[in-house]
Amino acid sequence: MQSQRMPLVAGNWKMNGDVELAEKMQQTFGATSIENVDILICPPFPYLSSLSSDSFAKGAQNLSQFAKGAHTGEVSATMLAEVGCQYVLIGHSERRQDNGESDDVVALKVQAALENKIIPVLCVGETEAIRESGDFLKCIAAQLDKVIALVGITQFAHMVVAYEPVWAIGTGKTASPEQAQEVHKFIRQHLAGLNSEVAQGLRILYGGSVKAANAKELFSQPDIDGGLIGGASLDPQEFLNICLAAKS
């Protein structure tokens, strides 16, 4: 059966880019029409206001779990909504590692985004050591379960999940299409055990060293609904080619 899920390709600039890159993205994407693929760009906070295009949505790379107040350096969901963010990455492995974000904090951030009608892109993934131990599916389940416990399974109808094996991020070591599909299928089945309709509608993105050369094979797997792209999203033409690879 053909999947009814619209592919989504998201670019995560991380702490890269500038106003010039924002302008180039607008030009490159403004000149090509890509139908039947949702496109998202997540620049650093200062460039959110510089990015505006009918060709792609914009999103943030993080948000605070708090609504407002004395939280120096933090940005709230209402602020993101006000500058036109439709999505927000939550629980990226770099934030889990560099900023000590626990599964509990990640769940609170998902809740804050949902309350403000911003679509959370919940990132999950195992480290190399966990992959080698063989326990990687358990690790993914635990990351999902904290969020399910707080917001409830039906909220996944308003979410996106990104599977990003930590060992494949920025390393050039992409998971093979079969390795990625195994985990994507597991995620869908895990959620289907609670609500099969929500699980069937959920978009699950793959992230980790995706480039134009390997995107098509990854995106053609039955449970892979697009990608979360780091390094390759900084080159407008390469990112455009990855978006084109998501067209069925």
Ligand code: PGA
């Ligand atoms: P990468 O990063 O494409 O550079 O591996 C992916 C990500 O961290 O989202």
